[in-house]
Amino acid sequence: MKKILYILIFMIGIIKVNAFDLTENFYYDTKVQNMYITKVKGDLKKNGAPFMLHKSNGDLVYCIEPFLYLDSSDYQGYYGFNDLFNISEETINKMNIIAHYGYGYEGHTDLKWYGITQYLIWEALPLDDIYFTDSYNGNKIIAYQDELKEMRTLIDSYNILPSFNDEYNVEQDTTLRITDSNNVLNNYDIIADNMDIKKEDNNLIINNLQEGTYKIEFIKKDNSKNYELYYNKKGQDVLFPGKINDIKKVITINVKKGRLNVTKHDYETDKARGKLTFENAKYGIFDLDDNLIKELTLNNLASSTTELKFGKYYLKELEAPIGYLKNDQKYYFEINFDNSNINLDVYDNIISKNVVIYKLYGNKKSAIYSYEKDALFELYDEDNNLIGTYKTDENGIINLNLVYGRYTLHQVSTKEGYDKVDDYIIEVKDDKDEIIKLYDYETIVDVPNTYKDDID
Numbered sequence: 001m002k003k004i005l006y007i008l009i010f011m012i013g014i015i016k017v018n019a020f021d022l023t024e025n026f027y028y029d030t031k032v033q034n035m036y037i038t039k040v041k042g043d044l045k046k047n048g049a050p051f052m053l054h055k056s057n058g059d060l061v062y063c064i065e066p067f068l069y070l071d072s073s074d075y076q077g078y079y080g081f082n083d084l085f086n087i088s089e090e091t092i093n094k095m096n097i098i099a100h101y102g103y104g105y106e107g108h109t110d111l112k113w114y115g116i117t118q119y120l121i122w123e124a125l126p127l128d129d130i131y132f133t134d135s136y137n138g139n140k141i142i143a144y145q146d147e148l149k150e151m152r153t154l155i156d157s158y159n160i161l162p163s164f165n166d167e168y169n170v171e172q173d174t175t176l177r178i179t180d181s182n183n184v185l186n187n188y189d190i191i192a193d194n195m196d197i198k199k200e201d202n203n204l205i206i207n208n209l210q211e212g213t214y215k216i217e218f219i220k221k222d223n224s225k226n227y228e229l230y231y232n233k234k235g236q237d238v239l240f241p242g243k244i245n246d247i248k249k250v251i252t253i254n255v256k257k258g259r260l261n262v263t264k265h266d267y268e269t270d271k272a273r274g275k276l277t278f279e280n281a282k283y284g285i286f287d288l289d290d291n292l293i294k295e296l297t298l299n300n301l302a303s304s305t306t307e308l309k310f311g312k313y314y315l316k317e318l319e320a321p322i323g324y325l326k327n328d329q330k331y332y333f334e335i336n337f338d339n340s341n342i343n344l345d346v347y348d349n350i351i352s353k354n355v356v357i358y359k360l361y362g363n364k365k366s367a368i369y370s371y372e373k374d375a376l377f378e379l380y381d382e383d384n385n386l387i388g389t390y391k392t393d394e395n396g397i398i399n400l401n402l403v404y405g406r407y408t409l410h411q412v413s414t415k416e417g418y419d420k421v422d423d424y425i426i427e428v429k430d431d432k433d434e435i436i437k438l439y440d441y442e443t444i445v446d447v448p449n450t451y452k453d454d455i456d
Helices: 002-013 089-101 112-123 145-157
Strands: 022-024 026-031 036-041 044-048 051-055 060-063 075-079 129-133 167-171 176-179 189-191 196-200 203-207 212-220 228-231 238-240 247-256 258-266 282-287 292-297 303-308 311-319 331-335 341-348 352-363 368-371 376-380 386-391 397-403 405-411 424-428 434-441
Touching: 036 112, 060 112, 089 112, 089 145, 089 238, 112 129, 112 145, 167 176, 258 311, 258 331, 282 303, 292 303, 311 341, 331 341, 352 424, 386 397, 397 405, 397 424, 424 434
Parallel strands: 167 247, 258 341, 352 434
Antiparallel strands: 022 075, 026 051, 036 044, 036 129, 051 060, 060 238, 075 228, 176 203, 189 212, 196 203, 212 247, 228 238, 258 303, 282 292, 282 311, 311 331, 352 368, 352 397, 376 386, 376 405, 405 424
8 A cells, every 4th residue: 555655656757847837939020220229248248220129920029138149949827926037026016117108108109108118128237238229239318308307207106195085074965076185086997886976086076975985996997817927047037018906096975964952841840741743843054153043843753854065054943832831941062074964952931821719808888898718719721630729828919820721720628708700711821010909708698578567
């Protein structure tokens, strides 16, 4: 059993694995006219005109080995980064970005841009020097400065994100307009669901924002295939430009709308008393210049909710509910993003009045009366519920404090020889004090006729 295992291990160990992904042939064709480039590193120095370099299918590629010529034999290709080329991944990524903005990019269709792109790719390598010459092995010259500046600006801007904040807090139904001070907004695609959003120059404009939290993604997305690196032991190494890592920025927009929630209370009992209700009480919302902004009416739950723009306001009662006094207090409040949902408790006093009852007794004809002490009365509400019993004091007085409603005052006892008053109706509809005088009159007794004439 061990011998078989050793044989299997030996067989697996000698299996040859191809480390490269593909093979390819390359060729030169068109020369970039009137452009000569010298590369220098240590004792190595090479000058020449750039020629357009192609894969066998015609795709453009770039040289990443500045001191060797193209070899005619097959090249070994690799998808993505490979340390076989002794070039850092960071440098390869930069070369990719250079190629992205180089020949074929918007406005870069002249053949010179291929040579400028190749120049910048070589410049990204650790050379001692690189420069243009006026001819083959000619004198060093300063050339293509505007083109190089334009390319370098584009390359430097590739990783620059829009200057937007990570988060914005705004009010509903407003327009959010934010400016990208880095001037790179047009380089990004925007992904935003359910938002009215558009780009205008270097501004992002978002309209009709509704309450909620939204995410906006800014993506510089490269949908191309992976870049390819081609290696040859004898010839120059080659880069076929391809996918660059996606660059993304996400911002959050928090949208709130202002709300005012009003709940009404009785100052003493919290809820409306008895059969009374706070329904239909009316309030006005005013700005600080005393302009009426909105009216609201309370529902049968003694509350109301209304939407308001952010700002400073006060609430004031316009019309009190039945049975209550109008409260002229101003309730000041401010609605903003941090305090977008305002709860206000408002209060009213029930209508009440002091009722003073004077109880007197005497003779109606003579109109001579005295104040009656200890006269007993019962007080009933409109549903005939007994509220309480009361006796007149030594001055014949009963002091009552009654709230809004209709009451019946019923006399229970009186002095002997006097009639009790009829039930008396007291109605409390305002807060004006009231004085009531009640009179017990002497009882009239029918005396029998005892007169006899001469006959009987």
